[in-house]
Every structure is written in C-alpha cells, then in structure tokens.
Amino acid sequence: MTIILGIEGTAWNLSAAIVNEDDVIAESTRTYKPAAGGIHPREAAQHHAAHVGEVIDELFRAFEEKGYSRSDIDAVAFSKGPGLGPCLRIVGTAARMVSLMLEKPLVGVNHCVAHIEVGLWKTDATDPITLYVSGANSQVLAYEENEPGIGAYRVFGETLDIGLGNSLDKFARSAGLPHPGGPLVEKYAKEATEYIELPYTVKGMDFFFSGLSTAATRALKEKSNPNKNNIDETLANVCYSYQETAFAMAVEVTERALAHTGKNEVLLAGGVGANSRIREMLEQMCADRGAKFFVPEKKFMGDNGAMIAYTGLLMFKAGDTLSVEESYVDAGFRPDEVKVSWKEEKQKNRAEEIKKMQNGAEAVVHAELKSYGFEKEFGVAANDQNQPEMVVKERIQKNYRLPQIDSKLRKERTRTEVRMLTEARRCGITVPVIYGVSDYAIKMEQIQGLPLKFVIDENETIAEEVGKTIGKLHANNIIHGDLTTSNMIYKQTPDSDAKLYLIDFGLSFSENSVEAKGVDIHVLFQTFDSSHKNPEKLKDLFAAGYRKSYKEADSILKRAEEIKMRGRYIEGK
Numbered sequence: 388m389t390i391i392l393g394i395e396g397t398a399w400n401l402s403a404a405i406v407n408e409d410d411v412i413a414e415s416t417r418t419y420k421p422a423a424g425g426i427h428p429r430e431a432a433q434h435h436a437a438h439v440g441e442v443i444d445e446l447f448r449a450f451e452e453k454g455y456s457r458s459d460i461d462a463v464a465f466s467k468g469p470g471l472g473p474c475l476r477i478v479g480t481a482a483r484m485v486s487l488m489l490e491k492p493l494v495g496v497n498h499c500v501a502h503i504e505v506g507l508w509k510t511d512a513t514d515p516i517t518l519y520v521s522g523a524n525s526q527v528l529a530y531e532e533n534e535p536g537i538g539a540y541r542v543f544g545e546t547l548d549i550g551l552g553n554s555l556d557k558f559a560r561s562a563g564l565p566h567p568g569g570p571l572v573e574k575y576a577k578e579a580t581e582y583i584e585l586p587y588t589v590k591g592m593d594f595f596f597s598g599l600s601t602a603a604t605r606a607l608k609e610k611s612n613p614n615k616n617n618i619d620e621t622l623a624n625v626c627y628s629y630q631e632t633a634f635a636m637a638v639e640v641t642e643r644a645l646a647h648t649g650k651n652e653v654l655l656a657g658g659v660g661a662n663s664r665i666r667e668m669l670e671q672m673c674a675d676r677g678a679k680f681f682v683p684e685k686k687f688m689g690d691n692g693a694m695i696a697y698t699g700l701l702m703f704k705a706g707d708t709l710s711v712e713e714s715y716v717d718a719g720f721r722p723d724e725v726k727v728s729w730k731e732e733k734q735k736n737r738a739e740e741i742k743k744m745q746n747g748a749e750a751v752v753h754a755e756l757k758s759y760g761f762e763k764e765f766g767v768a769a770n771d772q773n774q775p776e777m778v779v780k781e782r783i784q785k786n787y788r789l790p791q792i793d794s795k796l797r798k799e800r801t802r803t804e805v806r807m808l809t810e811a812r813r814c815g816i817t818v819p820v821i822y823g824v825s826d827y828a829i830k831m832e833q834i835q836g837l838p839l840k841f842v843i844d845e846n847e848t849i850a851e852e853v854g855k856t857i858g859k860l861h862a863n864n865i866i867h868g869d870l871t872t873s874n875m876i877y878k879q880t881p882d883s884d885a886k887l888y889l890i891d892f893g894l895s896f897s898e899n900s901v902e903a904k905g906v907d908i909h910v911l912f913q914t915f916d917s918s919h920k921n922p923e924k925l926k927d928l929f930a931a932g933y934r935k936s937y938k939e940a941d942s943i944l945k946r947a948e949e950i951k952m953r954g955r956y957i958e959g960k
C-alpha cells in the first residue's frame with residue numbers, strides 16, 4: 388500500500404490528511420471564519436500560518452495511534468493552486484518542511500483536479516462529465532485521452548465572471564447574512580412562496596453569475612416592504628429563484644457536455660455540491676436522459692485534505708513528484724494544464740459515442756415524422772414522395788427546471804432559432820431550410836452529413852472554411868451563441884463540393900459588439916481545446932479564414948484571447 392500525506396489550504400479551510408489506496412487513515416482540520424464580510428486573503432493566510440503546526444501534529448498523533456509510524460509515509464502532497472496566493476504560500480512552505488523532515492518527495496496537486504479525483508475515488512463513477520461548482524470556480528470538465536494513457540481534464544464550459552458559490556455568498560452578504568452565504572440561501576429557499584424572474588445567462592457552454600447576483604440583490608431591495616412586513620418572505624422568494632435560475636444554468640451546461648461527448652455519467656464536485664436542490668436537479672436531468680449521477684459524501688465535496696492526499700497518491704504512483712525548487716505555487720493553475728498520466732488507457736468506441744451523441748441536450752430530432760404526430764402539430768400531411776427529406780426538431784420539456792423557466796426558455800429559443808436561421812440564410816450562410824414551426828418544434832430540411840466533430844481531425848483545413856463562415860456571420864452581426872463542432876454538419880456529395888452547414892441557432896442573437904463576437908469564438912476555441920487533436924492548428928486555420936471574410940477579425944480574435952484569460956482563477960473573485 389502507498390501512504391500519502393496531503394495538505395489543503397487554498398482558501399477558507401486548512402486541512403491535512405493521510406490516505407492509502409482504500410481510505411482516509413487520519414485527518415485534521417482548522418477552518419477560517421471571517422469576522423465580517425467575505426474571505427480576506429491575508430487574514431486567511433494568517434489563520435493557516437497560526438494553525439498549520441498544530442494541524443500537522445494532530446495528524447501525526449492520529450496516524451501513530453492507528454499503529455503507523457511516520458516513516459510509512461511515501462510522499463507529501465499539497466495544493467499547488469488555484470487559490471489565494473498568500474494561503475497557497477503558507478501551505479507550500481509547510482509541505483516543504485514536512486517533506487524535508489520525513490525525507491520524502493513532494494507532489495504538487497491541482498486543487499480542481501483533486502475535487503474530481505476524490506469523487507471518482509468515493510463513488511462508482513468511471514468516466515463522467517464533472518460539474519465542479521465551488522466558491523471561486525465553476526466548471527464543467529471531462530477526462531480526454533490525448534495519446535495512449537496520457538490525457539487531461541478538459542474544460543467544456545466555465546464561468547466567465549465569478550464562481551457560483553462566491554456569487555451566492557456575495558448576494559447573501561448584501562442581504563446582511565454571514566459568510567458563507569450558500570448554505571443560508573439553501574435554508575431560506577425552502578420557505579419560498581413565489582418565483583421571481585431573474586436573468587438566466589448561458590452562452591454556448593459558458594455561464595455568467597455576476598449579473599444574477601446583482602439582480603437578486605436588486606429584487607430583494609425592490610420587493611421588500613417594511614410596511615407589509617414581507618421582508619422574510621421576499622428573502623425566501625429571492626433565494627429560491629436564485630437557486631432555481633443558477634442551478635438550471637449549471638445543469639443545462641452539464642447536459643450539453645454530455646450530449647457533445649456522448650458520455651453517460653455525471654459527477655458533482657465542489658462546495659456548492661452540498662446543496663440538495665442542485666443534486667435533485669442533476670439527478671432528474673440524468674434520469675431523463677438515461678445517464679448515471681454520482682455524488683460523494685458531503686465531507687469530500689468542500690475543500691478537504693483527503694482529496695489532495697488521494698490525488699497526490701495517484702500522481703506519486705505515476706512518478707509525478709517535484710523537487711523543492713520545482714515546488715512553487717501557482718494561484719492561476721488551471722485543471723486543463725495538468726498532464727494526467729495516472730489513468731488507464733481507454734478504448735474508445737466511436738460508433739457507440741456517435742449513437743449516444745444523437746440524444747441532443749435540449750432538443751430531440753425526429754426523423755420518423757409519422758410517429759411524431761407531424762400532421763397534428765403542423766396541420767399538413769407528413770412527408771409525401773415529392774417533399775425533401777425532413778426532420779422535426781422538438782425542444783423537449785426539462786423536468787429539472789421550474790416549469791415557468793422551462794417553457795419560457797423553450798419557446799424563446801424555438802422562436803429565436805427560426806428567426807436567426809432565416810437571417811443567416813439571407814446573409815449567404817448555408818443552413819437547413821425551414822418548412823414549419825410550432826411553439827416548441829421546427830420542421831426543417833434534413834442534412835445528410837457528419838457532425839464536424841468527427842471529420843475535422845482528419846481534414847483540418849475545414850477549420851479555415853469554418854473561419855470563413857463565422858466571419859460572414861459576424862460581419863452581419865449574427866452571434867451564434869453555441870459554436871461547437873457538434874453544431875456544424877459537413878456534407879459530402881460525390882458530384883459537388885462539400886458543404887458546411889451551421890445548425891442549432893437556439894442561443895443566437897443579433898449584436899454588433901466585439902465582446903459578443905469574442906465570446907462566440909472563445910466558445911468554439913474551447914471545443915477545439917477540449918475535443919480535438921491539434922487545437923492550435925485548428926485555431927490558426929480558423930483565424931486565417933475568419934480574416935478573409937471579416938475585416939474586423941483581428942480585434943475580435945484578440946478579444947477572444949482576453950476572454951480566455953478571464954476564465955482563469957483571479958484572487959478574490
């Protein structure tokens with residue numbers, strides 16, 4: 388058995404643990420609670436510095452009481468980042484000292500990856516999409532192999548402003564509640580009597596929580612009326628509506644990632660994962676699409692030393708150790724920067740993956756028009772011999788979100804899709820022809836081709852074609868809103884040139900701004916990073932095509948790069 392000591396202390400919780408392959412052997416924790424306001428990085432660091440000695444002592448005592456001796460420890464793991472710089476430096480220093488004392492190597496662990504690995508350890512999940520929602524971070528990730536036995540946790544979507552937990556904490560503070568506000572929001576939400584509309588912002592696979600937090604604060608002020616004595620009730624209603632909106636956004640992106648990758652497991656990680664409503668929503672979403680949902684015990688969800696020790700154990704066994712010189716901390720350390728070498732080689736089954744992918748995230752595409760009840764919906768007879776091949780794209784009900792949120796989104800997106808498809812066609816973009824519309828369904832041309840996801844790696848020059856198409860779209864101020872390689876279809880015919888079709892305009896809108904266009908491209912580049920072999924080459928080819936068809940291309944590409952940097956962990960975010 389391998390035995391690893393791990394120290395966590397990226398923010399509020401200083402926690403150390405010793406684990407082996409099977410379980411936690413010993414642990415010791417001291418928690419920083421801000422006297423007022425949110426977490427102060429320097430105060431938190433002072434707290435960790437003041438207590439790290441006793442935490443390590445207590446840990447060794449508990450370990451030795453179980454009959455072990457210190458020399459049984461094989462390595463010392465620590466949180467290398469992301470996190471608050473001053474806190475990371477204390478933990479890094481402590482880890483170096485313990486490592487020198489024990490004469491055992493150091494292992495530098497990525498905190499986000501540890502949140503995932505502990506979930507894989509403590510549940511039966513094997514290859515999930517992970518929804519990682521904590522204070523500072525909110526991401527949807529999955530492991531992707533790059534070469535046999537070596538891969539990375541790819542970020543499919545993430546917050547482009549602040550983390551879900553911090554947004555809840557910020558709102559709670561504005562309502563006069565103590566830190567951390569997340570659990571209190573959950574408590575008050577249970578007393579709600581009414582849903583209040585709040586902004587729902589998903590762009591492609593990314594979400595935004597800052598505007599929601601501000602809107603919730605505003606709603607609380609506006610709706611509270613001391614004369615009516617309704618302050619408690621309003622707080623409950625806002626908390627409830629906040630949760631319903633924010634969690635629906637997070638679950639929606641998780642489902643998109645499931646659809647895009649064809650995976651069929653979901654793992655929940657991070658402090659916000661303690662919330663029972665987000666669990667319920669994920670469970671419902673998974674049940675509705677036949678996926679499995681996993682969540683570890685609560686003590687492994689928030690920041691804990693065991694997750695660092697366990698991930699350290701996997702890394703140590705794969706030979707991934709550090710010298711003292713290499714053991715610097717990195718406050719902006721992203722999970723997708725970690726070279727994962729501790730997993731077994733995966734056997735991919737492409738046919739199976741394509742089959743699973745056809746179950747889109749928000750819509751079902753019916754090719755069998757008769758069985759769908761085509762006549763009833765559109766008032767005309769189903770396909771006769773003279774008509775072109777058609778499909779019906781139906782936005783199906785999502786049981787995980789409130790009916791009010793659900794039907795509004797579905798109607799809005801159906802209407803938007805029709806409007807924007809028409810608009811795109813007018814600008815000379817190749818899109819499916821529309822034959823009919825109802826509240827939640829669109830009857831349209833069936834494109835016989837393969838999603839770009841499955842052809843672009845073998846034929847990378849298509850990326851230039853993609854660039855030209857998106858350049859044209861942006862030159863006409865159309866923002867697609869969900870640019871992934873699943874939302875483009877490549878149709879090859881023996882007698883004509885191949886054609887690139889753009890589909891799925893449900894999140895599209897018209898806007899002439901560098902920001903909106905930059906986000907659009909950022910979303911696409913994330914897909915290149917997460918799902919393709921040579922992302923940098925694809926990006927270069929895309930940029931070349933984009934420049935050819937759009938004269939403002941350079942400023943947009945530059946903005947896309949800046950947006951990418953915003954996704955990085957920023958202190959105090």
Ligand SMILES: C[C@@H](O)[C@H](NC(=O)OP(=O)(O)OC[C@H]1O[C@@H](n2cnc3c(N)ncnc32)[C@H](O)[C@@H]1O)C(=O)O
Pocket residue numbers: 397398399469470471498520521522523524550551552553555556567568569570573657658659660661662663688689690
């Ligand atoms: C970098 C690292 O330090 C950071 N860790 C972190 O944020 O602590 P974590 O324990 O994963 O999550 C704490 C967050 O989780 C929220 N939280 C805890 N219980 C909650 C609940 N029942 N409902 C909603 N939010 C909850 C808190 O309000 C707080 O914002 C991270 O993982 O991003």
Ligand SMILES: [Fe+2]
Pocket residue numbers: 498502521522657658689690
């Ligand atoms: Fe965390």
